[in-house]
Amino acid sequence: MATRKIVIVGGSAAGAKAAARARRLDQQAEITIIQKDPDLSMAACGYPYYVGGFFNDRNLLLATPTGVTRNAGFFHKTKRITALVETEVTAIDRQKKAIVLHDLKTDATSELAYDKLILCTGARTNRPPLPGLELDGVTTLLSMQDTDYLRTIRDAQQVQEAVIIGGGLIGVETCEALQLSGIQVTMVEFQDQILPFLDWELAKLTENHIAGKGAQVITGQGVQELRGTDGKLVAAILQDGREIPCQLAVLAVGVRPNSELAGAAGLAIGSLGGILINEYMQTSDPDIYAAGDCVEIRNIQTGRNVLAPMGDLANLQGRVAGENAASENRATFPGTIQTGICKVFDFNVGASGLSEKTAKAMGMTDYETVINAGSDKPGFMGGKLLVSKMLIDKADKTILGYQCVGPGDVSRQLAMAAMAIQGKLSIDAVANADLPYAPPFSPAIDHFIATAHIMQNKLAGRFKGISSMNVWQKHQAGERPFFIDGRGPDEYEQLRLGIGEKLIPLGTLRERLGELPEDKNQEIICFCKISLRGYETALILTAHGYTNVRVMEGGIMAWPFAREK
């Protein structure tokens, strides 16, 4: 049997993984990686942490866990993989089964034959049509070059002010990195919230946290111009005319697939601009696979194609493409449930599965949501806050989505949620899940289980919830429901909403029923710090004949609006 020639275009996450996997399955194959950048196998998700000074050794972004740089020599020596860096693939000749290479160092052009080709061409930053993009001081954070540039800025300590255009994952991570570098950051997001994978309330809580760390967050505003003096950036001009002085601007308005090479070769491209692949990561040409940020993949829950440019998915896809290219189609990649997480200062923020926003956009109606606030560990172990939102299918009670933000252990919550969604677990199963419990790791009833419990109570009609958003809207609209804060006086002194609420500590409620509205049909909204006492308050009122009592979900801890103190 002839030696199989496997050629991989792109040598970052998906490409490097595909090559390594192909080699493990076929020791004889000729495997070649073509990489436009000078570096290989970059840990791109680590760029913001190097910029932000979490570590100082640049080589760690390019090294194996034992410190060996993954350069062309490494790939050759350990894996017998040829890696051609600073080399661009300019065309694919599908008839001839060959690609055309352009060596950027020598300007030479050559051809390379393949039996199987894997396209891992990645994505590039969207560049909005904005005057001033060419100014000195305007950058992205997508490459090692960008990273080196921003790190130099950090180390030089010359830049005072920076604007980040876009409040998605990269925007938020860059915001943290620069703010921690001593730069005054303003993050500008065109939509009405940052972190679009979250629903508005949890995004707002995150925004509040970022603002608390000194960075300015402006939502619902675009940048209309970057203004310079002598070719150097001096300010960003917002659509409303506001001028934000800055010497640095980072474009972070999302990425789009590098699918031009594939498109020019006649491979099928999807409506989102990504290369279309099947479950084997195979393009419309059976000898060509594609993986990573350049492809569209299936959202398992909705059945629709999405762009999901995430480092973990790129690696998993690369592994599948590499296996199939080296053998026959037997490995499959099922798709995504769009799980994501990020750290933003002392907040951890993430989501898995459907948000309410997505569910609504899809026209779903038979779902239920609940917001829960609680601690990730017992108080005596220094437990920290988690605020989460769960979305379920009302028909069969399966969990469809889970979002979680806060200083607590969000990672554990989302890892569980991702597994629960993938395993199609219902809230009834989660309600009695046997989880790893000990005080250093969780409260006796884990936050995820507690959220399922509240959802059970809600479905059973015992817990009648109202979102903080609806409460705020009522308040803004001048409605005056009877608000009961069920906490203690000390707590009330420290922190309170100031929306006209009456403080009735739960322990005094049964003696103070006379202070409640005489009209048993009056709207009453109960809450407390996390709305557990609010729930008990509501149960007591209902038992006393009040017919229109609700609990504000998540209580004060999940309240994203202005407070009195």
Next chain:
Amino acid sequence: MATRKIVIVGGSAAGAKAAARARRLDQQAEITIIQKDPDLSMAACGYPYYVGGFFNDRNLLLATPTGVTRNAGFFHKTKRITALVETEVTAIDRQKKAIVLHDLKTDATSELAYDKLILCTGARTNRPPLPGLELDGVTTLLSMQDTDYLRTIRDAQQVQEAVIIGGGLIGVETCEALQLSGIQVTMVEFQDQILPFLDWELAKLTENHIAGKGAQVITGQGVQELRGTDGKLVAAILQDGREIPCQLAVLAVGVRPNSELAGAAGLAIGSLGGILINEYMQTSDPDIYAAGDCVEIRNIQTGRNVLAPMGDLANLQGRVAGENAASENRATFPGTIQTGICKVFDFNVGASGLSEKTAKAMGMTDYETVINAGSDKPGFMGGKLLVSKMLIDKADKTILGYQCVGPGDVSRQLAMAAMAIQGKLSIDAVANADLPYAPPFSPAIDHFIATAHIMQNKLAGRFKGISSMNVWQKHQAGERPFFIDGRGPDEYEQLRLGIGEKLIPLGTLRERLGELPEDKNQEIICFCKISLRGYETALILTAHGYTNVRVMEGGIMAWPFAREK
């Protein structure tokens, strides 16, 4: 309708939860908790952390998250629940539907009628028939009194040496607490390993860690006597005659259900000594429920009854019992997959589902295991080690068990594993799971996914593994397989096994094939730090015609035996 009388015997985890749940479902019911101890709703799992000085405010063990002590006044005021403390229930009259109370403060006896009774009588420490148990200095760690006693010892700094009898969860947590208090601890375990929910290898790694922190661990040895002078403990005498000087001994040889009250009332008791209940947490008397450490519950995976005295399960069971007692049987508790976790110094240690030991004991044969060592995060984010063992059903590839130990984020691993096992996910599903990834939380390919990948390779015959235990046995038996350490010379200088291995760095292997045995059928065992390079070494050798090549699973990081350096 008459007011329902719900009586709950026991007011710690299950009892307090059952009472609270019953109240939320029925605002009219008369709910009474009878508690023998003076305290209520104690966070018993937190005792070792108070003893160890993780926090200093004793009241935190008894308080709500907002600092209110959960005493009888609290239960009355906030929940209209009557709590009778320092009161013992001496008998249940099932004909009359009443219990007999004995007030320990006044010595008075009385009767209390119930419509529904919930038994949450807990468990007590096993007391082996050991001379010297009565000595001053001998204790358990199961009650607030024990906790206060040990905390006083910590604070007084008089005790120099302590012996812990038993190396289970409580033993290990107490070991940490006392050692961190400046006491020289010796933990003695009769079985050949500590932490019986783990398989031997992972238990041994944990034992090594404990020993590295200065505590002595002796396995395979019982204590035959506690010896005293003037009524005070001075030494523990082991079965082999060794004398361990100590002024404190903590009995931690497991607990057994307090089921005598139930048994005397004629309720069905299981062969393990626990009260028998159905899925509604209902005993053999339909008006009597039971929950918590006093019951036997079903292991969901094996179908067999087990004792699972864990605080989280007690709470979940109490919730179900409370709901059913307050309404009709509608809530169910499915059982346990025996998930557990603990912190031991800088190690986190846990398991979910079946261990190999359990699988073997049940006569299972159609399973496969794999051990994996890896990092919980990228190196540049300060990733820490995880060593895990996965057990799957070979027939359908579902994950049956997962154990994980190490300084890394074991909590996330086990939370995922518990959900994956409960969701009956196969390794093929986990291999492409969409998990929350960002560098502060995990590597691009999470350790749990990587473990599933290795298992896939093993099932496909690509990864031929051998356990460290088998390698050690071969070595001890004088067998001399050809061992290849595939790491670099620097790594080898720092740390090595010293079992006759030859250092052949992976990058040099293809040039050094001449140094390998001429006999292509010679047994060769490859490894490296975590055995990824060991795997690649094995693949290259196999491609060069070697027929008997295996990879030592988990590499040097999972090696629990003595090393050369």
